[in-house]
Amino acid sequence: MIKVKNLHKTYKKGVKAVNGLNFKVKAGEIFGLLGPNGSGKTTTINAILDLVDYETGEIILFDNKYKTKVEAKKHIGLITQEVGVFNELTVRENIDYFCGLYINDEKLRAQYVEEAMDFVQIKDFAKFKPKKLSGGLLRRLHIACGIAHKPTLIFFDEPTVGIDPQSRNHILEQIKVLNKNGATIVYTSHYMEEIEMLCDYILIMDKGQVIAEGNYDALIDQIDLAEYIEIEYKGEMPLKVVTEINELPGILEVIHTKEKLVIKTSEDDKAFIKIIHILENNNVDYSRANANKPSLNDVFLELTGKELRD
Ligand SMILES: Nc1ncnc2c1ncn2[C@@H]1O[C@H](COP(=O)(O)OP(=O)(O)O)[C@@H](O)[C@H]1O
Numbered sequence: 649m650i651k652v653k654n655l656h657k658t659y660k661k662g663v664k665a666v667n668g669l670n671f672k673v674k675a676g677e678i679f680g681l682l683g684p685n686g687s688g689k690t691t692t693i694n695a696i697l698d699l700v701d702y703e704t705g706e707i708i709l710f711d712n713k714y715k716t717k718v719e720a721k722k723h724i725g726l727i728t729q730e731v732g733v734f735n736e737l738t739v740r741e742n743i744d745y746f747c748g749l750y751i752n753d754e755k756l757r758a759q760y761v762e763e764a765m766d767f768v769q770i771k772d773f774a775k776f777k778p779k780k781l782s783g784g785l786l787r788r789l790h791i792a793c794g795i796a797h798k799p800t801l802i803f804f805d806e807p808t809v810g811i812d813p814q815s816r817n818h819i820l821e822q823i824k825v826l827n828k829n830g831a832t833i834v835y836t837s838h839y840m841e842e843i844e845m846l847c848d849y850i851l852i853m854d855k856g857q858v859i860a861e862g863n864y865d866a867l868i869d870q871i872d873l874a875e876y877i878e879i880e881y882k883g884e885m886p887l888k889v890v891t892e893i894n895e896l897p898g899i900l901e902v903i904h905t906k907e908k909l910v911i912k913t914s915e916d917d918k919a920f921i922k923i924i925h926i927l928e929n930n931n932v933d934y935s936r937a938n939a940n941k942p943s944l945n946d947v948f949l950e951l952t953g954k955e956l957r958d
């Protein structure tokens with residue numbers, strides 16, 4: 649669906665925003681661009697859509713199926729990071745305006761506008777002006793404006809920043825529906841949890857470059873950390889126990905605090921049981937023990953030495 653080869657973009661002030669980016673997006677997938685603020689996600693999208701110029705780079709959309717860029721753009725939806733709607737128009741008029749950029753047939757357009765309002769559940773507010781909407785509803789209007797013309801390739805640039813959890817979940821669920829209905833999705837975020845739950849394929853960016861890519865399992869396989877084991881306990885933790893755990897095979901680190909042990913291991917099946925045995929043998933009064941998979945933040949941390957979180 650998308651091929652990006654050797655993309656370089658430097659802004660006028662000398663900021664190297666994209667530094668030799670290569671990737672492919674397959675038809676039908678939800679492709680995630682994950683990276684901290686300033687890593688070049690928005691610039692990448694803008695370059696793909698010809699909204700900024702760039703020094704070098706080859707970008708192929710839809711395998712060159714469409715003869716002109718104008719023709720290709722009819723099949724693309726962009727939900728920009730900043731909400732951009734007209735304050736003087738109502739909800740319905742805004743969607744109609746954006747849909748009208750691509751759909752000339754008035755009857756069809758009216759139908760698409762109603763469908764878009766249904767899709768983001770904003771019909772009750774059809775006659776409202778944007779200033780009267782909550783942050784979550786405004787985001788939903790912004791999405792409706794971007795998808796009303798039924799594009800088959802849709803870019804969502806951080807669509808959940810600064811909104812309430814309910815609107816956020818609604819948006820994530822609706823993106824899955826768009827994908828099930830056949831659209832290819834490019835989703836950018838600096839929230840790893842969203843990318844983890846939503847995306848079939850993930851590209852992790854930092855400083856305009858690819859740090860790692862693959863599906864979640866493949867990304868986790870790239871790092872040593874296989875499991876986090878957490879033990880909550882009461883009373884004293886004998887030093888002997890900590891030492892014994894440290895000596896188990898595959899232990900990367902044991903973090904010992906007043907009420908908790910956090911053990912990082914590189915072996916995902918045996919360590920947990922062995923640790924429980926050690927706790928039992930030494931009569932440690934533990935209230936909870938659980939094992940967790942690493943997150944994409946751990947991948948980012950291990951590969952860059954920095955936290956992905958803000
Ligand atoms: N219009 C611009 N002029 C100058 N620098 C910019 C401009 N837009 C973005 N940048 C810089 O380019 C880098 C990448 O920005 P951006 O693509 O917005 O990253 P992201 O979307 O991942 O937060 C950042 O250092 C940012 O400050």
Ligand SMILES: [Mg+2]
Pocket residue numbers: 689690691729805806
């Ligand atoms: Mg951005």
